[in-house]
Amino acid sequence: MKQFSYVDHQMMLRAIELAKRGFYTTDPNPNVGCVIMKDRKIVGEGFHYQAGSYHAEIHALNVAGHQAIGATVYVTLEPCSYYGKTPACVKALIKAKVIKVVCAMQDPNPKVSGRGILILKKSGIEVEVGLLQSDAEALNVGFIKRMKTGMPFIRLKMAASIDGKTALFNGRSQWITSVHARRDVQGFRARSSAILSTSKTVINDNASLNVRWSELPESIRAHLPQSKVRQPLRVILDYSEKLHDNLNLFKTFGGPLFIVNSLPGNINIPININKQFDLVRMLMFLAKEHSINELWVEAGQTLANSLIKLDLIDELVLYLAPKIMGNDSLGLFGELSIKKISDILELRFSDIRQIGEDIRIIATIKSKKNSNSVDF
Secondary structure: OOOOOHHHHHHHHHHHHHHHHHOOOOOOOOOOEEEEEEOOEEEEEEEOOOOOOOOHHHHHHHHHHHHHOOOEEEEOOOOOOOOOOOOOHHHHHHHHOOOEEEEOOOOOOOOOOOHHHHHHHHOOOEEEEOOOHHHHHHOOHHHHHHHHHOOOEEEEEEEEEOOOEEEOOOOOOOOOOOHHHHHHHHHHHHHOOEEEEEHHHHHHHOOOOOOOHHHOOHHHHOOOOHHHOOOOEEEEEOOOOOOOOOOHHHHOOOOOEEEEOOOOOOEOOOEOOOOOEOHHHHHHHHHHHHOOOEEEEEOOHHHHHHHHHOOOOOEEEEEEEOOOOOOOOEEOOOOOOOOOHHHOOOEEEEEEEEEOOEEEEEEEEOOOOOOOOEOO
């Protein structure tokens, strides 16, 4: 295995930090950062900001100018080799006469996937792959999953009291968590391609499911102008056709609305003989037809329960408030039909931190396969 130097690591770490600046604007494209080094000094750097605009390598080359000749390029993702909305980056790198390209990872896009590396090598440019690969993969979990599986990366957001209750017995839940937690949720919405919910949740909360720039954390607003906020697609499961025009969902500014039911003009996802939506087919449809990389789910225990049983959740984002609501309140996930200790769902915590008064836990769920459809 190639042994990368300390300088190599520092340059790629810088490229990764640059790539993060595109978290809220690049979708459906991947987040990519690039650094150009010559004589152990950075002579150019850049990142991909928005689909249809220049890629990270082009921005970095424009900054470097003639200093790119004989330089080493560090890029978080394999340079593209095809002409899409912008010219191929490999051609620009060859024309600039760089001598070496270090990629954190190969592009999972089958249109590229190794072709860019091969073209660079054939042109006489040295190429190395694999430096800080796991860090680079974390930049684009949704893009990678969609390219490899045809499904979006699914984050399920839940909020509860410290005793695991999400609402009172009458369904009221506003607000269990603090304003700081709700601002944090706005950040997750802003980076997502789409938000999935149900008509029951929308009606109970009169939810808009949009991104509100004024409510984003200051750390995001500092680098994201209000004019650049991207409103995610809003997908609402409405089997009973209960949505009505007086809801905030239809009256406030937000992303395009996709209502999933059997009415003409809306998304018509197959329903089986048990009157259940085929969630897997719906998610594949969203990924294929609308390039949905990251799906943010805000709903109650029915949808959460179904996603868990279908083993569809990639990441659980749970906010716990320092409050006690009691056994007569509604729980997080409902009935999971667990009868043996060995069947208990296990979590792997990846991040635990305090957000205002609340605790935010980010975790993955160990796989438990089950049925594949649900009704709402």
